Structures are given as structure tokens and as C-alpha cells.
Amino acid sequence: MNVLPFMKWRMLAAGFSLVAMLIAVGSLAVNQLNWGLDFTGGTLVEIEYSDSADLDKIRGTLDTQGYEGAVVVSFGTDRDVLVRLPQGYSDDEGVAMVDVLRSVTDLEVELRRIEFVGPQVGDELREQGGLAMLLALGLVMLYVGFRFQVKFAVGAVVALAHDVLFVLGFFSLTGIEFDLTVLAAILAVIGYSLNDTIVVADRIRENLRKLRRTAPLDVINVSLTETLGRTLVTSLTTLLVLVALAVFGGDMIHGFALALLVGVAIGTYSSIYVSATTLLAMGVSKDDVAIPIKEGLEEDGSQV
Secondary structure (H helix, E strand, C coil), rough: CEEEEEEHHHHHHHHHHHHHHHHHHHHHCCCCHHHHHHHEEEEEEEEECCCCCCCCHHHHHHHCCCCCEEEEEEEEEEEEEEEEECCCCHHHHHHHHHHHHHCCCCCCCCEEEEEEEHHHHHHHHHHHHEEEHHHHHHHHHHHHHHHHCCHHHHHHHHHHHHHHHHHHHHHHHHHCCCHHHHHHHHHHHHHHHHHHHHHHHHHHHHHHHHHHCCCHHHHHHHHHHHHCCCCCCCCHHHCCCCCCHHHHHHHHHHHHHHHHHHHHHHHHHHHHHHHHHHHHCCCCCHHHHCCCCCCCCCCCCCCC
16 A cells, blocks of 8 residues: 655644634634624514516615615425525515515516514524534533543544634635534534544554554554545545535525535544644654553463
């Protein structure tokens, strides 16, 4: 088997990750996130057309009429439309918006419901979402610490934090709306990235025990090469599905698919470089994964 020198490029990868994290933190500090209606509060307006609704025409009409920040998506059938107005619009303005839409079409437009989501609800959702991510990272560290060893746990959590911060930075830089579906995608990214990291960590631990006279750097290269096929097949098939969802899934799940798309791509990278590089930086060795020998037994389990 030809062993690929992954760790030869670890300093370049570390530089890329450091720059990406600095950009992400800077953007989050300056631009913050474009919080969606779920977090900021606002008005939901559900309307029904008598025939297929032209979403592009509706968006253009609302933009020209001064309804800035309005999000127009299909809701159920192609005749049902959900308009999300940002904070600051009242129910009366929602009714007036429906009248504007009636005036530019020959179709019948029926107002189904208007629902106001207050900012207090948004604040609560934001706080609970942040706590959910922190709890997920903490539980991951505990699991990996018990499953493997503390150094592996630190490597896994560094990789997961790297992935989450990268996705948040991406949404902050692009200004794409951050709603609960994106938050759910980030939690899914944590699970996906953890799965990749666990597979790599398990092979590294196995090879550290088996290749006892091989340097840890070479052991990691061997382990990454052995898991490369599985990692690429899993990631590529997942990315194909996510690309289809992002392109053809519609506005309702576009943010969700995009967050997963970025998260899976960067999660594959971090499971190869961030986690493994952290292990090397912490000086992982065969002693960290050695199986305790019971008194009176040799290492192979035979009697002394």
C-alpha cells in the first residue's frame, strides 16, 4: 500500500485553518449573523392564490413597494405562499401587503393567516440554540474521552469547534439568513464530523498499538491512507445529495442544505488534518493507547 504523506502538509493546513478562524471570528464580531425571523421576531403572512403563484413576481412587487427584508417561499402547494416580514411590521401592514399583491394580479388572493412572533420568543430560541451547541460539544468530549483517551477527545472537540465556527463565519460573511433550519444543520454537522473523526481516531489507536516501532507521524499517515477511501466515498455521496437539495429544494430548505454542504466539506477536511494535527501537537504516542497489563501476565496475555 502506498502511504500518502498527509502530515507533510499539516503546517499549511494549520495556517489555512488559523486564517479561516480569524476571518470567521472577525466577521462574527463586526457583521454578526443575519438572524432570521425565528430569532428576531416578525410577522408571518400566509396567502393562497387561485392558481399557481409566481414567486419571482411577488418578490419583485414587494421590493418595489418598500417591503425590505421580506422572504417569499412556497408553502404546501404551488398556490400557497408564505411571506415572512422582519421585525417592525404590524398585522395591519401585513393586510396592506396582501392588498398590494391583489392589485398586481388577476388571480384571487386569499389571506389565510397572520401570525406575529415577538422578539422575546426569538431571544429565547437564540439562547437555547447556543446552549444546545455547547451541550453537544461537551457531550462529545466526554464520549471520546471515555471511548479513547483525553488527547483524542481534545482533538475531536477542536475539530468540531473548527467546523462550527467555519460554518458560522460563512453565514456571517455571505449574509445568508440564519434561522432554525440552519441551526439544525449545524448540529447535524457536529454529528457527521464526529463520525468521521471517530473512524480516523479508531484506526490511529489501532495502528499505534500494532505498529509499535513506527513514529506517531508515520502511524497517522498510514491510518489516514487506510481510511481515505471510506471518507471520500461517504463524503462525495453525501455532497451529491446536498447539492441537489441546495439547487432544487427551494427556499425553505436552501439555508439548511447550504449549511450542511459547507459543514460536510469542511468536516471531511478537519477529520483528516485538524484532529490529527492536534494529536501530533499534543505528543500522542503508543503509551497513550497501551492496554493495561494485569499483574502476573505478559503483554500478549500469557502467564509470566
